[in-house]
Amino acid sequence: MENALALIKERLEARQTLTALTPKQAWDQALDQEIADLPLETTLTLRAAEAALIALRSGLHLLNDSLDASHSQSQEIEDDATGAYWHGIMHRMEQDYSNANYWFSQAGAHPAMEKLQARVADWIQHSVVLGDLPDGRVRDALLLMKQQVRWNPNAFTSMVALQESGAISEETRSAIEYVQHLELQELFNYTYEAAQQVLNA
Incomplete structure (x- = not known):
């Protein structure tokens, strides 16, 4: 699983174009399926550990311009600051700006x-x-x-x-x-590090 995750991360980081402000479709449909199929699991039973892995999948989908897939993940962790931040960016990308600002307020000073x-x-x-x-x-x-x-x-x-x-x-x-692009990078770096702590626990 670690190798599959590393390969997905590498492909996303190798994109030659910046993410559009309002993406119209997934950047790479095949990659979107690979993200969905990642076996992100933890032996920890803490809600925070589960949320970190769901946030990682949400972030990967959003970096792949897959708004609906990212949304379905972030909706599972609405009480988590990182999930709320990804949720807000997704709504901003679909031009639902008031909803985006609501989720940014839920993320707080992330x-x-x-x-x-x-x-x-x-x-x-x-x-x-x-x-x-x-x-x-x-x-x-x-x-x-x-x-x-x-x-x-x-x-x-x-x-x-x-x-x-x-x-x-x-x-x-x-x-x-x-x-x-800088915002996506920093939020993903944070999300990835949090998920790595869970996966390595």
Whole structure:
């Protein structure tokens, strides 16, 4: 099982394109089935241990752009902060923004958000992206993002909603997709490490 999980993780990390803000179909249908078939089991009887493995499957499905499959997993662990965070991202990707914000509130100050905020601020600080973007709401929001102390998933949801509404230039899409990429990476890193602790227990 460890080898199968490692291979799936490797394939997802090797994607050449960033995840779309609103994916329309699974990136790799065959991979989606492999994720579903992963025998993620633990001898631990703790609810938290079970939740960590379900969150891992939810995250893998979402990294594969499979919204429905991810949703079915995150719904099983609605009382878990990591499950709630994956749940929120999934709803944001399907453009159900109010529902996304509800689940982000359930996730609270998730531990992955601290590293995410640091990475996003560093990227904005050291990237040429701001100079390439047209003046406007997205550029202003990124500047605020660089200065904020904590990651604000609701503010990012507003940025995604603005982009997907068609009210702003397509020039900003790649910057927003990259921020989402950093978010997915940090949440997955946290989820994967938590699941590894369970699998190795």
